[in-house]
Amino acid sequence: MSHSSPLWTPSPERAAASGMNAFRAFCEFRRGAAMADSTALHEWSLSEPGLFWDAVWDFFEVVGDKGGALIADGDRMPGARFFPEARLNFAENLLRPLPGIDGEADALVSICEDKAETRWSWNRLRAEVSRLQQAMRAAGIEAGDRVAGLLPNIPESIAAMLAATSLGAVWCSASPDFGPRGVLDRFGQIEPKLLVTVDGYWYAGKRIDLREKLAEVLPQLPTLKKLVIVPLIGSDLDPASLPGGTSLETFTAGFEPEELRFERLPFDHPLFILFSSGTTGAPKCIVHRAGGVLLQHLKEHGLHTDVKPGDRLFYFTTLGWMMWNWLVSGLARGATLLLFDGSPFHPSAPVLFDYAEREGMTHFGTSAKYIDALRKSGTRPAESHDLTKLRAMMSTGSPLSIEGFRFVYEGIKSDLHLASISGGTDIVSCFVLGDPTRPVYAGEIQGPGLGMAVEVWTDEGKPAPIGEKGELVCTRPFPAMPLGFFADESGAKYRAAYFERFPGVWCHGDFAETTEHGGLVIHGRSDATLNPGGVRIGTAEIYAQVETIPEVNEAICIGQQYDGDVRVVLFVTLRNGAELTDALKETIRRTIRTGASPRHVPAVIVAVSDIPRTKSGKIVELAVRDTVHGREVKNKEALANPDALDLYRDRPELRA
Numbered sequence: 001m002s003h004s005s006p007l008w009t010p011s012p013e014r015a016a017a018s019g020m021n022a023f024r025a026f027c028e029f030r031r032g033a034a035m036a037d038s039t040a041l042h043e044w045s046l047s048e049p050g051l052f053w054d055a056v057w058d059f060f061e062v063v064g065d066k067g068g069a070l071i072a073d074g075d076r077m078p079g080a081r082f083f084p085e086a087r088l089n090f091a092e093n094l095l096r097p098l099p100g101i102d103g104e105a106d107a108l109v110s111i112c113e114d115k116a117e118t119r120w121s122w123n124r125l126r127a128e129v130s131r132l133q134q135a136m137r138a139a140g141i142e143a144g145d146r147v148a149g150l151l152p153n154i155p156e157s158i159a160a161m162l163a164a165t166s167l168g169a170v171w172c173s174a175s176p177d178f179g180p181r182g183v184l185d186r187f188g189q190i191e192p193k194l195l196v197t198v199d200g201y202w203y204a205g206k207r208i209d210l211r212e213k214l215a216e217v218l219p220q221l222p223t224l225k226k227l228v229i230v231p232l233i234g235s236d237l238d239p240a241s242l243p244g245g246t247s248l249e250t251f252t253a254g255f256e257p258e259e260l261r262f263e264r265l266p267f268d269h270p271l272f273i274l275f276s277s278g279t280t281g282a283p284k285c286i287v288h289r290a291g292g293v294l295l296q297h298l299k300e301h302g303l304h305t306d307v308k309p310g311d312r313l314f315y316f317t318t319l320g321w322m323m324w325n326w327l328v329s330g331l332a333r334g335a336t337l338l339l340f341d342g343s344p345f346h347p348s349a350p351v352l353f354d355y356a357e358r359e360g361m362t363h364f365g366t367s368a369k370y371i372d373a374l375r376k377s378g379t380r381p382a383e384s385h386d387l388t389k390l391r392a393m394m395s396t397g398s399p400l401s402i403e404g405f406r407f408v409y410e411g412i413k414s415d416l417h418l419a420s421i422s423g424g425t426d427i428v429s430c431f432v433l434g435d436p437t438r439p440v441y442a443g444e445i446q447g448p449g450l451g452m453a454v455e456v457w458t459d460e461g462k463p464a465p466i467g468e469k470g471e472l473v474c475t476r477p478f479p480a481m482p483l484g485f486f487a488d489e490s491g492a493k494y495r496a497a498y499f500e501r502f503p504g505v506w507c508h509g510d511f512a513e514t515t516e517h518g519g520l521v522i523h524g525r526s527d528a529t530l531n532p533g534g535v536r537i538g539t540a541e542i543y544a545q546v547e548t549i550p551e552v553n554e555a556i557c558i559g560q561q562y563d564g565d566v567r568v569v570l571f572v573t574l575r576n577g578a579e580l581t582d583a584l585k586e587t588i589r590r591t592i593r594t595g596a597s598p599r600h601v602p603a604v605i606v607a608v609s610d611i612p613r614t615k616s617g618k619i620v621e622l623a624v625r626d627t628v629h630g631r632e633v634k635n636k637e638a639l640a641n642p643d644a645l646d647l648y649r650d651r652p653e654l655r656a
Contacts, residue, residue, distance in 0.1 A: 004516075006440055007418070007440050007442055010438075015437040018436040018437055019302045019306050020303045020435060020437050026059050027044065027052075030055060031044070031051070038435050038437050039447075045450045049074065050070035050074070051070070052451055053082055053295060054066075054070050056298065056299050060302060062294065062298070063089075063092050063096055064086060064092075064093070065087045065088070066085075067084070067086045067087075068085060070082070070083065072084040074477065077504050078481060081268060082292065082295075082479040083267040083291060084267070086266070087264040087266060088264055088265070088267065088291055089166060089265065089290070090271050090290040090293065091161075091162040092166065092260075092264075094162060095125070095162060095260065098334040099309075101122065101309055103121060103123040105310075106119055106120070106312075107121060107336060107337070108120040108125060108158060108336070109312075110153075111355065112152065112154065112201070112232070112341045112342055113202035113204075114205075114207070118155055125159065125162075126257070128155075129162045129166065130255075130260050131256070131257060132162075132163035133163040133260065135251050136167060136194065137167060139226050140193070140225065141164065141169050141193060142168070143269070144168065144170065145169045145170070145193045145194070146170050146190050146191060146192040147164035147171055147172075147193065148171075148172050148192035148194070148196070149172070149173040149196045149197070149319060150178075150210075151196060151197060151198060151230070152176055152198060152201045152318070152319070152341040153324060153341040154232070156248065157173070158328055158331075158339075164194075166260060167263055168263040168269060170273055171272055171273075172190055172192070172272065172273040173320070174187070174320050175318040175321075176197065176198060176208075176213075177318070177640070178320060178615060179213070180216040181635075182637030183213070184221075185283055185635060186283055186285070187221060188220060188221065189487070190273050190486050191223040192221065193224065193225050194224070194228065196228045196230065197227070197229055197230070198229065199211070199233055199234075199235040200232060200235055201232060201233065202233065203342055203343055204342070204345075204346045205346055205347070209233065210237075211237050214227075215242070219243070224244060226251075227243065227244045228245075228247070228248055228251045231247065266291075267290065267291030267479075268289045268290075269291075270289065272288045272428060274288065276425055276426075277425075277616075277620075282634075282635065284493075287482055287484055287485065288480070288483065292479035292480040293325075293429070293480055295479050296428075296480035297332065298329070299449070301313075301330055301332070302333055304419070304430075304435060305392060305433075305434060306391070306417070306436040307333045307335050309333060309334030309335070310334060310336070311333070312359055312389075313327065313330040313336065313338065313362065314340070314355070314361050314364055315366070315394070316344055316365065316367070318615065320616060322425045326429065335363075338361055340352065345377075349377045349379040350379055350381060350384065353384075353387070354385070356381075356390060357386050357387065360389040361387075362390060362391050362392070363391065364393045364394070365395075366393075366395060367396065367616075367617050368395050368404055369397060369398060369554075369617050370617075371404045371408060372401065372403075372554075375404065380411040380412075382411055382413055390416065392418075392434070392436070393412065394420075394434070395418070395419070395420050395421070396420070396421045396423075397616060398540070399422075399521070399523070399524065400420045400443075401548075402442045405420075405442040406442060417436050419433055419434025419446065420445045420446075421445065422445060422520075424508070426482065426508070428480065429480045430449055430452075431452055431454050431472065431508065432448050432449065432452075432454055432472075432522075441517055443544070444519035444520065444521055445519055445520045447518050447520070453475040453478075454472065455472075455474075455475055456469070456472060456473070456512050456520070457471050457473050457505075458470050458471075461502050464513070467513055467516075468513060469511055469512065469513045469523060470512065471501070471509075471510070471526060472509075473502060473508065474506040474508065481506070509526045509527060510524075510525060510526060511523040511524055511526045511536070522538075522540065523539070523541055524540040527622060528558075528621040530557070530559040532566050532567060532568055532599060539621060541596045541600060542570065542602070543555055544596075545595040546572065548595075549588060550575070551574055551578035551584055552573075552575070552588070553573045554611055554619075556621060557602065557621065558625040558628060559625065560604075560629070560654060561629065567602075567603040568600070569602060569603065569605075569628070571605075571606050571611070571624070571648065572588070572605065572607055573607070573609065580605065585605045588602075588605055589605075606651060606653050608644075610641060610644040612624065612639050612640075612642065613641065615639075615640050624648050628648055630649075
């Protein structure tokens with residue numbers, strides 16, 4: 001199939017019924033001038049940012065006091081302030097009753113490995129948040145305090161976040177599979193006052209008890225006043241045996257559900273602290289503002305992803321990944337959230353599609369690596385599952401290959417809005433994502449988010465021509481820019497992270513290109529690009545080719561300093577029974593040469609049994625590169641499988 005032919009085009013009826021189209025009409029009426037399509041809408045969102053974000057507030061009927069000013073210091077980046085007089089509460093906007101949504105309808109559906117399905121109605125969710133809110137208030141939690149969650153993706157996690165933020169406390173979370181050092185690298189920096197956790201969790205059929213981890217972590221969190229334990233695996237752990245420990249049931253005992261009370265605070269009040277992966281140093285503690293996250297997520301859910309009240313929204317994620325925060329905001333659209341915790345391939349490959357069929361899932365979110373693994377497993381849900389209600393699929397975490405795009409339409413569902421999305425923890429949202437009114441092309445993200453002045457720049461700081469690779473930048477302020485880094489009082493670390501490369505312009509660190517369709521292709525992280533002979537090459541371009549080879553399961557690519565230059569080294573994991581013969585190496589080289597270019601062809605190809613990755617599933621080229629060069633890899637606790645790095649140390653193949 002030619003890349004110039006779309007894989008999917010929305011029907012005129014579907015495009016007309018989308019939230020994007022309704023919002024365009026809303027803005028046309030307010031503006032008093034027509035806008036032909038979403039491209040014109042995007043252009044207007046950049047030319048009149050105050051009016052655009054004002055329209056987002058009103059279109060989604062945000063609960064709060066907007067104030068009169070729309071933007072202050074709008075020419076400063078960083079430094080611009082949106083809605084400087086506004087007061088609102090994030091949790092209030094997620095829990096407000098919406099027309100047409102019955103209080104007894106599902107708000108949350110949850111399944112964990114070895115645990116029965118759980119359903120919480122909207123009324124139940126509000127009741128649980130009310131009890132937690134009262135208990136937290138009684139425990140002395142106030143606006144600005146940090147409340148931490150070491151939790152799996154279960155309803156209690158969402159209730160705890162909403163209760164904390166309803167009081168104006170700042171929520172920060174990590175997944176319980178983080179090691180003790182990984183937990184302390186995060187929570188140790190932000191001085192939490194309360195920690196909510198579980199007694200254990202399941203993964204891939206294994207029951208994992210947390211008591212030893214908690215015993216090691218808790219003494220090193222001196223600011224902690226209270227520990228609340230949610231019983232999940234039925235262990236005999238006595239919460240009272242731990243410092244400040246109590247069970248969730250005891251913590252909320254004596255508090256009956258009452259009308260929720262929300263602290264309305266400034267638009268820029270801290271909402272979340274999210275943590276960078278921490279694979280190249282201590283994790284950055286990124287502080288996000290309540291109003292900016294709310295508006296950005298409403299825009300992304302309601303317009304770009306077309307989530308409507310009553311839809312059933314799923315994202316495979318943990319609390320250690322920003323996609324959990326993004327998923328939970330679906331409540332603001334009146335969507336039912338479908339939660340899953342455990343291995344996406346346990347007890348079998350189709351488990352998530354069993355869930356999708358059973359619950360009438362409308363939006364399926366996952367990672368590009370999951371789609372690729374599903375494709376290679378031979379699973380074809382289109383042939384085995386009724387996915388009639390599934391309208392959209394989102395993919396992020398790494399670039400989705402052309403083969404991955406095609407597999408979605410051939411192996412999952414042919415009539416589906418596939419939205420490859422990209423942004424990050426840095427903005428807890430997206431720079432580029434889907435558009436339900438436009439065609440989908442293989443290998444391309446459809447376009448920039450509304451209100452996001454996304455461009456691709458050359459090293460000289462000029463817009464790169466279509467098809468030329470460069471740095472992904474955002475040239476104008478937007479509300480979801482972080483407030484900064486925790487305890488970085490001067491803002492020096494924050495400015496150095498994003499604004500040092502091009503002053504006054506956000507440089508995101510992605511290697512990208514624009515396409516003739518107005519879309520974008522991400523070629524990997526800029527700091528992981530290869531430079532053989534001084535030519536920059538994105539690793540994603542190599543993965544897209546080599547992972548089409550049946551014998552190859554997955555790959556990771558680095559640049560090795562060698563003989564005064566940089567040479568491309570490719571590591572591959574192979575499918576069961578396959579061997580890295582000379583013939584297979586030649587197939588790999590020929591495939592890369594034909595599909596990418598001669599410059600992309602690796603000088604050395606090495607078979608390994610595992611590839612190191614972060615807790616959210618991203619492969620870590622920099623950690624492998626450091627290992628190959630004999631440099632110390634910091635913060636191995638940030639990795640899901642740190643022992644895999646040993647496979648790359650002192651390889652004889654890399655000495656010749």
